[in-house]
Amino acid sequence: MAMLQMQRISIYALKKDRKPVLELLQRRGVLEISDSIAEDQVFQKMDVSQVRSSFERNINVAKEASQILSSYVSEQKSILSSFEGRKIISLDEYSNFNSKLDDTLRIANQIINCNKGIAEGRADILKLEAQIEMLKPWTNLDIPLNFEGTKQTKCFIGTFPKEYSLELLYQELAEYMPLNIDIISASKEQTCVFILVTNSLQEKVYEKLRSLEFSHPSVSVDKAPAEQLEKYSNRVSRIQEEILSLESKIEAFASNREDLLFLQDYERMRSDKYQVLGQISQSNNIFIITGYIPERETKALREELEHKFMLSVEIETPTEEEDIPVLLKNNPFSGAVESVVEGFALPAKGEIDPTAVVSCFYYVLFGIMLADAGYGIIMTVACGYILYKYRRTMEVNTKKFMSMFLYCGISTTFWGIMFGSYFGDVFDVIATTYFGVTNVPIIPPLWFFPVNDPMRMLAFSMILGLIHIITGYLIKVFQLYQQKDYIGIFYDAVSWILLIISCTILLMSLDMIKNILGLTLVIPSSIKMLSGIIAILSALIIILTNGRESRNPFKRFLKGAYALYGITGILSDVLSYSRLLALGLASGIIGNVINKMAAMPAKSFGFVGVIIFIIILLFGHTLNIAINALGAYVHTNRLQYVEFFGKFYSGGGRSFNPFTMKTKYYKVKENVNNG
Amino acid sequence: MDKFGIVFALLGAALAALGAGAGSARGVGLGGEAGSGLVTEDPAKFGKVLILQLLPGTQGIYGLLIAFITLSNIGVLGGSADFGIAKGLLYLAACLPMAIVGYVSAIAQAKASVASMGILAKRPDQFGKSMIFPAMVETYAILALLISMLSINGVAGLSI
Structure with a gap:
């Protein structure tokens, strides 16, 4: 705290x-x-905007360059590397970088230019390839496409949009003899032809050709197509070589990757420094x-x-x-959930840091919601391994997050043992399927099976809820004490605590509730009387005092009565803890369903059945742990934020944002x- | 006629899985549509978007849960399925809260989730709060789950 x-x-x-x-x-x-x-x-x-914008420019250049670099030379990264945190370098390396700054910037610009060259080259190749595609049908023509004819003749070079045979074309043009027709290439889509006629007939032939949908080729070159094609493909291969050399040039810069990354950090730090300089x-x-x-x-x-x-x-x-500004400070056990508190809001003036209390309840509530020893051990081991492996370099926030799940995993294991859940009922299923054991459960729960006795679990959840809510009011007492609002302690907190406790005792003494919860305890009538009186008194106090900021007595009474109506809110808060039961059962029963599904084929298929059994188990439980851990995380947060914080905490503090190396x-x- | 008990009971189980599952499918789909828009702009938010998208997915699981408890109670998954029409109808009634509330709350929760993605887009630091709005809706799915579950357990013990 x-x-x-x-x-x-x-x-x-x-x-x-x-x-x-x-x-x-x-x-x-x-x-x-x-x-x-x-x-x-x-x-x-000082006005520093100009200097800063030059730093920002450098950052962007380095960023672009390192992105280009990693698209050509991918970095070897393990799946867990996101936990690794930033790399540590020494102060000397940091100060020596200044001499490398210009070089690195030059390299960054070179990489960007190379990339630009590659992009341009690729565009050129596309353009050339389109032209090659168009010229290809003309490969067999050994004169240029723009050949017009000789002194005495006129030449038509072009295409028809369908397939013609030489014979058919001669037939069509029979009346304009003498002429010469060569079919250069023919396909279903088009026929490329070379037609030579005498000058005197050229107009008539042209008309006839037009009626056959003749069209001139869309490319026009001075060289014979074959020659031109060769020229084009030479140019393409030259550009390709260029691109390759540019690529290898970029790849050669792979050793400078670190410098490029550091350049971004370096300039970011300088930019931050100048920002402060401006302040x-x-x-x-x-x-x-x-x-x-x-x-x-x-x-x-x-x-x-x-x-x-x-x-x-x-x-x-x-x-x-x-x-x-507010900076939280807690021991490692509680500090792990600081991010949960920060996720809501930092304590405002006059409020205390609730992290320590939150952490205790957080681990317990999470554990009950997931409540499976198998899942708990997996979580604990996974988080523990990551925490150990990257203990030197891990970022503080990642570390807190992982240790939060580590403690949650331990708690999950504990509650799993209490409620006898190990990957659902995997041991029982294996024993009955493969070893013919009939005497299940193999590992009985330390306490009880929530599936068999849901009412007991419900009662337990709500009792835990009551404890959580009353703790919230107790923190309010403490907070009001620190603010020296002694009247407020009694009117706003103690009266509510008394009301909640006495109402609970009264409810417990009702036969209906006893039947539902299966309770056998007998509450002596004297205690019943006493709690009845306390309930009425505390309700009266609330009605009379909770509207005390109003001067008008009628208004004050109405406000007080409305405040008392808040008891329904507390009732729904307590009921809300039934999610402990619901989510706990959900993860357990879905685990059972997975085991059952796995066991179904296991018996009939012999050895293959074992493999199917294992595959279904692995896949199913991975899914279950993921979904239910998410559910437990979200709903534990909700219980803290809504049910718990609602009693004493509104937050609104500003976080401490030091001038540091971001x-x-x-x-x-x-x-x-x-x- | 007496044999119809099991029919109604199975109908109840199917409805629970159907309603809640269909609602979750629509809900998670809604979340996915909005989420992919956000991830296009900022791929780094994928993890958080995924959490918001998955929030309306729990109703489907609760539906499955109710369906499964019913199935194992009425003996469809092995055991004897010997009970009258009244008990069958009771099972059906017990499944209805989960079926209906599951469907409605999943979609309502998905809408809250989609709106919360707006928070994530504009104020990524407020992710903790953005998660709470959809989680508020889920309360009612949990309450329905609770009633369905208690009812099924209760009905199983009745001797009619």
């Missing part, structure tokens, strides 16, 4: 130290810059940085700054009115060897 105490920090330093100071702050990443000093004649802010106030000789810093970091940062530079650091406690591929670490 903790949020880090924030301090307001102001650093006054000499302008000549501007760059190293900012770089140090960026590397430490503990300071959120906020500009609180207004511009005046002495202190002014801080500067005079001719000094500059001022103001911002927020977690209290525990102040001492180290101050010492380091004062040791290295000539400057003055001022630290003060922020006032209540300030918009202080890189994508690399993180710079000082003293890599030691850390």
